Amino acid sequence: MRLSRYFMPTLRDAPADAQIVSHQLMLRAGMVRQEAAGIYAWLPLGLKVLKKIEQIVREEMDRAGAIEVLLPTLQLADLWRESGRYDDYGDEMLRIKDRHDRDLVYGPTAEEVITEIFRAYIKSYKDLPKNLYNIQWKFRDERRPRFGVMRGREFLMKDAYSFDIDEAAARKSYNRMFLAYLNIYARLGLKAIPVKADPGPIGGDLSHEFIILAETGESEVFAHGDLVEMGAPGPDIDWDGDLEPLVTQRASLYAASDEMHDAARFEAEVPEGKRMTARGIEVGHIFYFGEKYSKPMKALVTGPDGKDAPIHGGSYGVGVSRLVAGIIEASHDDAGIIWPDAVAPFGVAVVNLRPGAAEVDAVAEQAYKALEGLGKEPLLDDRDDRPGAKFASLDLVGIPWQLIVGPKGVAEGTVELKRRATGERQILPLDAALKVIAG
């Protein structure tokens, strides 16, 4: 992409409405535009990052055996009446009427819809387990939206739903999601810890929140340090095998957010040198809720004994749009965003310091084409602007590499390569720079 033809409206000043750093940086980098409280338009740069995160989530869900569907944003109110949640959910649910005066809701989640689909097709225990997931916009009419896309009213969520014959089987589904979530966050360049959660209004007795560590995070977490060091299990585990040991290894270590924290237990269970207190952002939540929806909505399967029984369900959410902000909270400096390579909107910025100077243009073009060939998604900064302005805006939007092509270097046969994350620079021939970027 040539920056002179792109749409990347960066701002020097952060709009006064933005309070937290990720919100300020997203606005300054031209990633989103607020249209109403908690409702955002995604501009090209923001959309690129959102899509990359979405794709990583998708790949890890697929790997863990979940199957993607796409559910509607508008749902019939009658389904919610069946589960009893039409009245329970309250004002957070956006209710709409169509031209036939029929009640609809803009889905805040999709347990009802997916349960309706499941019960229409799946009749036998032989078809279990099933895990269906959906990456779709949700709407929750928050009393107080805030912090940009961190708590929007409209947000992109990955929600998965598992269906199993009994609790023991459901636990296996739960374990798969537990480990898949750790892999997702690791791929996004984040340190995440699973924390036992209050299952809340959704019910059930097995629930974890996933909190990514960021100094500016809104909640405080207390955890055993090994939990962070242990990290994710990686993609190559036997997803059909017994995952219980991998889960237990992690879930048995102390981890709690401030509201569930028990200082006495923390001190008793965690040796002094391992006690970690940090701030974080909740970016995922998994639940086992048993028959909560299958019973009232009659999602029954016939068991080996010939009798019908409600399935045991779980649901698993990742806040995809929230992760965009979460990653920024976890990875930025005074100059702007520092994208992890996996989600960066562009892989490299080729900075032409003197557009119009034929020799410089030629080298910049050559670098750009080579990087395209390498699949590095280069952005060619061919703007007619001063060097400082270019560096400032490219630092702001956080592209991982800057390959700087200027008249001095071109005369000497070199370019400058700068790593955004560390600020490290080296001057070297173009071929060598390309090798470094290629990894």
Add this chain to the structure above:
RNA sequence: CGGAGUGUGGCUCAGUCUGGUAGAGCACCGCGUUCGGGACGCGGGGGUCGCAGGUUCGAAUCCUGCCACUCCGACCA
């Protein structure tokens, strides 16, 4: 939903107390000089001052009502 606050060109803000017909910086357009970390000069365009009423000779400014947005609190991917 309780409490607090803010609405003035795309962004940051001044002007409001004390009414007199709207301003600065950034951004944008033109010309010139510049060009390795957000340049400078000259010229220019863009705002029914959130909306609706009211007071007044006259309202961004005072009064009333409404709307929007932000922050703190209780709840949440």
